[in-house]
Amino acid sequence: MNSKHENAPYPPDTLGMDAQEMRRLGYAVVDAVIQRLENKHSEPAIAAAEPGPLLEILGGALPEEAYPTDESLDLLINSALFHQQHGDHPRYFARIPGPSSFAAIIGEWIGVGFNSIAASWPGGSGPSAVELVVIDWLRQLMGLPKNTEGVLVSGGSQASLTAIAAVRALKGQGCVYLSDQTHASLLRALRTLGFGEQDIRILESDGHYTMSAESVQDAITKDKRRGLTPMMIIATAGSTNTGAVDPINLLADICAEYDVWLHVDGAYGAPAALTKSGKLSLEGIQRADSLTLDPHKWLFQPYDVGCLLIRPGVLEPCFSMNPEYLKDVRGADNATNFRNRGFELTRRSRALKLWFSFRSYGVAKFREAIDYSIALTEFAEQYLRENPDRWEIISPAQLGIICFALRGESAQEHERRAQSLSESGFACVTTTRLKDRTVLRLCIINPLTTQADITETIDRLGC
Secondary structure, three states, X not given: OOOOOOOOOOOOOOOOOOHHHHHHHHHHHHHHHHHHHHHHHHOOOEOXXXXXXXXHHHOOOOOOOOOOHHHHHHHHHHXXXXXXXXXXXXXXXXXXXXXXOHHHHHHHHHHHHOOOEOOOOOOOHHHHXXXXXXXXXXXXXXXXXXXXXXXXXXXXXXXXXXHHHHHHHHHOOOEEXXXXXXXXXXXXXXXXXOOOHHHEEEEOXXXXXXXXXXXXXXXXHHHHHXXXXXXXXXXXXXXXXXXXXXXXXXXXXXXXXXXXXXXXXXXXXXXXXXXXXXXXXXXXXXXXXXXXXXHHHHOOOOOOXXXXXEOOOOHHHXXXXXXXXXXXXXXXXXXOOHHXXXXXXXXXXOHHHHHHHHHHHOHHHHHHXXXXXXXXXXXXXHHHHOOOOOEEEEEEEEOOEEEEEEOOOOHHHHHHHHHXXXXXXXXXXXXXXXXXXXXXXXXXXXXXXXXXXXXXHHHHHHO
């Protein structure tokens, strides 16, 4: 039977779109993205829509035949992608922003365009090599030992879940110590992996919203007296609530004394180690047995990419799988098969965007951007302190985050003001709770943010 392509070149698109139309659509997308980047400051920092109208305009019956591509592209840009948080907006201060850079976007696009995969060495030796390089660059950034291994995943949640699973496979079940300021995803990871309440010690944070070494020491001592096995301490390097950093050196000393694993959640704050002040705040992070960081936060990458850095020889004993249908894609004995370093078998290459942006900007540019954000948060604190009758500092500027309150105002009033400002589109701000008190919070990590953005946001919250 003759193939319809027997005497003709293969068409460029799997489902038949011709090259001219592919180029036209591709250029239209590039133009739309750059136009948005040029004008993002004039768009709302966050935009939401009611489910009904949005589903009506985007949904309907399953398309049996093709719609005009320009119509569909317009719907994606102006309906689907408009209605979301714009984490790269210079006045998006909620949660942890994601101010991605354009070189990183290019790296993401080219990986998608080449349909790259990084699961096995034979199936993706090029993308896997790039991932190994990026992991080593991140290792160098954090000052971890040369033999440190790692894997890129979707974000901090999956990175910590991967680490905890691997450590339990290595050390067996035991008690885990964390604080009430530890990111909620860590507690979820423990429960997902079957840790019961009898295994989890949630310790009250101190007056600086950090986990004190004394409370950890006391908890471990009590557990050992009860015949229990301490397994892991989870330290935070830049908490989501306040930017606080746990006393990593002191916790590392306790881990060394009791043969306990030190896992450091640096998903947000770890990249601050690039700067002089950040490195001082993160002193001891190089002693971590495992460390997570999220480049889609303070390394200016588009969603999603998280990284787990970990002592060698821990991941593969937990996750390695080599069934008969994969026996031909194992590669040489010294080859890295990333499917054996985590839960994912099908793995797109998340490393390309990091590799391309590091080379396109140079690490000095990242350092400058992070330094600027830290200084801008300190400016915000100073501006608030200039009006002490109106504002109260609850947690000072730390690694790009500051928490504050209107004197004499209720939790409901703080929430109302934050919501009203977000709904206006000018800026996106949220509240958080610290020691049962609702406060306002700014996370300032976008190098495009100006002092004027900060002062007007604070003024609008206070009026």
